[in-house]
Amino acid sequence: MTETFIDVARDLSRSELYGYGEADRGTFDFACCLTANHARQVIGQTLTHHAAGIDKDLASLLLESTTDVPVYLYSYDARNEGRIQEFLHRARRSLPDRVGLLRLFRYPAFDADIDSERTAVARAIRNQVLDDLVMNILFGRLQAADVSLFLQGTSISGLLLAALEHIALNGFFNFPELGRSLGANPTTLRPRVQTLLTAGLLVQMPGNSMFSATPRAGIFLRICSLLARDRGASTELAYILDRLDLGNHRTHPSIIPAESELLRVPYSADGKRLRLLNEIRNARERFGADLTSFGFQLADPHAEPGRWIGR
Numbered sequence: 001m002t003e004t005f006i007d008v009a010r011d012l013s014r015s016e017l018y019g020y021g022e023a024d025r026g027t028f029d030f031a032c033c034l035t036a037n038h039a040r041q042v043i044g045q046t047l048t049h050h051a052a053g054i055d056k057d058l059a060s061l062l063l064e065s066t067t068d069v070p071v072y073l074y075s076y077d078a079r080n081e082g083r084i085q086e087f088l089h090r091a092r093r094s095l096p097d098r099v100g101l102l103r104l105f106r107y108p109a110f111d112a113d114i115d116s117e118r119t120a121v122a123r124a125i126r127n128q129v130l131d132d133l134v135m136n137i138l139f140g141r142l143q144a145a146d147v148s149l150f151l152q153g154t155s156i157s158g159l160l161l162a163a164l165e166h167i168a169l170n171g172f173f174n175f176p177e178l179g180r181s182l183g184a185n186p187t188t189l190r191p192r193v194q195t196l197l198t199a200g201l202l203v204q205m206p207g208n209s210m211f212s213a214t215p216r217a218g219i220f221l222r223i224c225s226l227l228a229r230d231r232g233a234s235t236e237l238a239y240i241l242d243r244l245d246l247g248n249h250r251t252h253p254s255i256i257p258a259e260s261e262l263l264r265v266p267y268s269a270d271g272k273r274l275r276l277l278n279e280i281r282n283a284r285e286r287f288g289a290d291l292t293s294f295g296f297q298l299a300d301p302h303a304e305p306g307r308w309i310g311r
Contacts (some may be wrong), residue, residue: 004121015238023043027062034133034134037138042265044061044071046072054068055083055087058088062099073125092252109119135240139216140213144244150220153192154194154279158285160283161280162184162283163192165289167193168298169198171212174209200214202214212298214299223241223244225291246273
């Protein structure tokens with residue numbers, strides 16, 4: 001199970017949306033460093049024998065305060081689950097922040113001599129790594145709903161994406177400045193910034209009218225950059241795009257429909273990807289978006305302790 005976890009984390013990095021690096025595991029079963037907008041140090045233990053080792057495993061993970069993401073891999077049965085939850089209930093009184101950061105990755109009991117069972121367990125771990133460790137932690141809780149909210153606000157094609165990139169790269173000062181930079185009316189930009197805020201791509205600074213791009217926005221802009229390359233997606237990128245309801249096909253469409261034609265395209269996964277590709281094209285051609293620079297000024301995910309991780 002340890003090897004499967006590491007293989008999945010490393011393989012998904014071929015999406016080019018985050019980097020994977022080996023790390024000194026010390027006394028733990030595995031360790032790695034995953035870097036997207038921020039570097040995350042991951043350590044983990046795997047329950048390989050009976051439930052008697054659970055308390056020791058969890059104590060070592062919770063007390064290692066220098067790492068960002070402690071992970072516990074274990075076979076899911078009533079005895080293991082009960083003992084783990086009992087330990088965490090007690091630990092939450094003294095180490096609430098560390099307990100909140102702990103990721104529990106469960107897999108069913110299986111026979112290692114049966115190929116189909118090994119495949120099923122590997123798939124279960126892969127799904128948890130993608131949905132929690134990658135989409136939730138590294139990607140700032142990016143979800144398909146966020147992409148849909150973004151696409152629903154693209155009535156002036158290209159403006160929404162260009163505004164997001166400008167704020168991510170340069171910060172937000174006021175609407176007149178943003179309008180001058182994009183050649184757009186500030187009044188036109190106000191509802192579009194609200195759309196970005198609703199989709200979780202921007203966050204409003206407490207006590208004022210300033211906005212900052214979120215880590216979720218940084219990943220979304222990287223996805224747009226990869227899609228803008230006019231070439232096929234890697235298997236790993238296609239897998240992540242599918243999670244965002246943008247289709248799992250790897251080929252780049254030979255023709256992106258014009259805006260008038262997109263009105264007749266169904267709002268399916270493939271239709272959403274075509275709409276996003278149209279937004280990318282117009283952001284570059286109409287509003288001068290670059291989509292190749294990643295020196296983003298993002299809101300600090302650690303600014304609110306305990307809230308940067310987990311849904």
